[in-house]
Amino acid sequence: MAASGCRGVRSILWKYGSCGKNFCLSRSKTVPQLPVRQICVSSSLWKKNLAAAGPQKFTQEFIDKQVEEFEIGKRHLANMMGEDPETFTQEDIDRSIAYLFPSGLFEKRARPVMKHPDEIFPKQTAVQWDAEGRPFHFLFYTGRQSYYSLLHDVYEKILAMERHQDKMRNKGLFASETKQILLTGSRWQLKEEIEEYLVENISDHGYMRLIQLLEKLLSMPYCSLEEDFILKFRKQLEVQSSKHEIPALQHDPQGVAFSVADGRRKTAKASITLRDSGSGNITINGRNYLHCFPLLQDREQLMFPLHFVGMLGRFDVEGSVEGSGHSAQAGALRLAISRALLSFVSEGEVERMRQAGLLTADPRIRERKKPGQEGARKKFTWKKR
């Protein structure tokens, strides 16, 4: 209701042109430093504000107040859900919000969320100068104080290490094979992540320079002394193959091992049973696979996982598939067979299969048709006039 009201006021003011502008200017200057809600503003001022002001600035008191409100709200929520307020974690909060505010929106980021204010409000730098206007940090006037101070720190460490090296050499205790830092399984933090850490923007060139310095630090002997510092800038990569859940290997009454798995591709759903000590028969929906897939390409898709692990004539496959077209069905079956094979195959093979792309579900889906166009991409005939 306030929105419609202000829209109406805005339209009236538009008609009155310049006199409206002056009126609004004086009004906006008197408003204190709270999140500004522009109530009546003319179009020119509106446009200017968006370009120049940049992201909204929040004061520290505001953030503190939000944190307090969050904590109280968390306890209220716990009470509402009938759980213990002391041991109410963020996962519980998410669960409760999803329950209390069910949303049908597809975009996960558009759904209602309740998180700690630190995660919601972007990190901002505190005021960096004192009451007289003198900056605290000696590199303030470079414009990027945290970045340059970081570079300074790294260089300090390099120099310190060289001095240490000289000392050890003088003492005669210099050993070139010292403990090396383990770097496998981790990568350098990306530019975005370092920007987040420094709460400052860095250029690409600057990022490269930082990484080069860190690499120089790593290349020196005795770099293990600074291990903690360097690992701050490395991010651990998760081992991908540990993510796949291997279907359990079950046994028939006759003692034949079999496993069941599902696969999906583009609306086609497939579910198969892979039996051991078979002769390579494949039955899909009760019919022979030669009838289901007369096209060679589809049969090759079915063959790929078995051929890759080298167990072509060993298994019997019995499956059902529905939906979509022949190619999607073949893809779904292939994924299902690969997943079922995981339980018959060793760890190293699982990694090989993952790298071959057998275990990745194909995310491609039919693109939506847009209004104003013939199809997803096709436009109507373009007429020059």
Add this chain to the structure above:
Amino acid sequence: MNLHKLSSRLCPTVTQRFRHLHIQSSGQQLEAVSEPNLLSVFRTSEQDPSFHSERHTGQYYTLPAAHIQKLFPHGLPPRFQLQIKTFNEGCVMVRPPALELISYLKKADYSKPPLRYILYGDIGTGKTMSLSHALHYCYTQGWLIVHIPDAHLWVKNCKELLPSSSRPSRFDQPIQASQWLKNFKITNERFLSKIKTTQQYVWTKRERTEKGQPLGELVDQGVNRMKSSSDVVGAVLRELRLQAGGATEGEGAFKLAVAVDGVNALWGKTSLKKEDRTMCEPEELTLIHNLRKMMKNNWSGGAVLTALSQTGSLFKPRSAFLPSELLGEEGFDHMEPFVPVSVSNYNEKEFESCYLYYLDRNWLQHPHSLSEEGKKELIFLSNKNPSTLERLCAFL
């Protein structure tokens, strides 16, 4: 494996050499080492179909070129004809359905009405080839062959459909009929002068064939005069029916083999339209009508060998392969009782044989296809279906 069992029946030294050939690297030329009188495990030297038995199953025998020319001027499937041209020889595999058929033919009593054999099976399992094998047997035994290579060709894609000259409600197909008569003449040259017509046939006001004329004249009449060729076909079939079992001794004795491939076309639907744009029934086509009469068992002294075919059939789903599905009710009642012979995919031994044959002919050029892995891939991709395997190997 199976190789061992096959080879143990033949010379053991041959086996050793053959295995040695395989173990050698793929760069080696097989041809350079093999000699012309080397017995390969997948070939048999028995060229006469009447002597083929169970111990020859899975082995290829060569069709003599002269026989191919005479017996199958139009009879073999087009892909097989291409293969003959490429390999410079026509080799057919001896398989259980064909052997079964030949054994029935040997044991049948020809004074009784003819037995009707129907070869049925999935697509690409080798029904036409088994039929050809049995037909070759009949030919070597000196039978008269009436072979319609594909009945489906008579119910679709006909450019000229003339109203019949003899009967008002029927339609003629002069091109198909004259074509068939020409091929019939090539196959059965020696019988044409021996068989005599039993009645007079009047074609037009000026043309007629007298009683007692040799069949050759009748056939020529049909070949030369396209207009009445369909009726000539009917007349020829009628003559053969009447005289097949006739004289048991003497010069006129002959056994009649009627072989029809794609017999389900006779009772299915056509894709031909009459002049008033309504669909034509197969009953209304002269050729089909006469052929149906042939299929009945009211004559004696021969056999009726047929094979079903879904590939050329009209308005039948791809999964249909049983006689009841493809023949329809009418056809089934007409053909009943019949002897069904089922044809299926290759078993392991036959697949092995086919694989070795292609290797021998240097048809499989890809180096990976020589290995065990490649063979497993072939088995998987083709599911041991003969036609799929053939098409697969065509680009390897």
